[in-house]
Amino acid sequence: MVLALLMAGPAITWSSDLDREQRLADQTVDAILDGDPVSLTADGHKFLGIYTQSETDVPLGGVIILHGRGTHPDWSQVAGPLRTALPAHGWATLSLQMPVLEKDASYYDYVPIFHEAIPRIEAGIHYLHDQGIKRIVLIAHSCGVHMSMAWLEQQGDAQLAAYIGIGMGATDYQQPMRKPFPMGRLQVPFLNIHGSEDYPAVQRTAEAFKSIVEERNDYSTQLQVPGADHYFGDYEDELVEVIVNWLDGLVRPVGADLIRD
Numbered sequence: 001m002v003l004a005l006l007m008a009g010p011a012i013t014w015s016s017d018l019d020r021e022q023r024l025a026d027q028t029v030d031a032i033l034d035g036d037p038v039s040l041t042a043d044g045h046k047f048l049g050i051y052t053q054s055e056t057d058v059p060l061g062g063v064i065i066l067h068g069r070g071t072h073p074d075w076s077q078v079a080g081p082l083r084t085a086l087p088a089h090g091w092a093t094l095s096l097q098m099p100v101l102e103k104d105a106s107y108y109d110y111v112p113i114f115h116e117a118i119p120r121i122e123a124g125i126h127y128l129h130d131q132g133i134k135r136i137v138l139i140a141h142s143c144g145v146h147m148s149m150a151w152l153e154q155q156g157d158a159q160l161a162a163y164i165g166i167g168m169g170a171t172d173y174q175q176p177m178r179k180p181f182p183m184g185r186l187q188v189p190f191l192n193i194h195g196s197e198d199y200p201a202v203q204r205t206a207e208a209f210k211s212i213v214e215e216r217n218d219y220s221t222q223l224q225v226p227g228a229d230h231y232f233g234d235y236e237d238e239l240v241e242v243i244v245n246w247l248d249g250l251v252r253p254v255g256a257d258l259i260r261d
Contacts, residue, residue: 016099042119060090061135066144081236117147169205189219195228
């Protein structure tokens with residue numbers, strides 16, 4: 001059954017394209033093969049999430065996944081492959097629909113709606129808590145990174161165990177970031193992943209992050225996937241492997257876990 005995602009009389013004025021979001025949700029729900037669609041609410045607006053349980057006897061925690069610009073939580077690049085692959089490695093996944101605009105909207109068009117993602121991320125965290133999951137990792141790709149940083153700037157990272165950014169710093173040509181990422185608010189271990197063929201803006205962000213990573217704990221790092229571009233087409237398995245290995249290093253060390261529940 002197609003989810004009815006829009007409520008009458010939303011609590012806030014939404015600047016994103018709710019009609020397009022509804023169309024994306026209708027198409028996405030009909031095509032889901034793994035996991036279950038869930039209806040979440042953020043400031044009076046119902047939006048789509050896709051929840052997939054861990055497949056292991058001893059679940060490690062839950063991962064919230066934020067897709068890139070203008071797509072949906074089961075997008076074939078990054079979001080879909082991660083949400084369906086990570087449960088086999090002990091992680092339940094909750095992939096969230098992020099605010100969208102028209103198809104040709106640019107980075108600067110999206111900047112004014114980054115804040116709309118904040119209550120959606122909060123709703124995702126609360127949903128995982130309701131499933132009994134306390135250890136939560138946030139994974140964001142491309143524009144989802146910008147939206148996650150708006151959340152981080154306002155809420156901090158006290159509700160997270162770790163943060164993973166994929167293709168961090170992506171913008172459009174001659175549209176530099178409006179302001180730097182609030183990395184000072186990120187105290188949990190973080191991983192920055194980018195492809196060797198990623199956008200120049202992403203490569204510059206990775207270069208700028210070198211000193212930040214060096215100043216953090218021994219468990220924060222950034223890794224490059226050779227041959228991959230911004231969308232990791234044909235490199236999905238390598239992306240999953242990088243993430244799983246890093247998370248395993250945090251939650252399965254000799255002696256004790258390194259990230260909080």
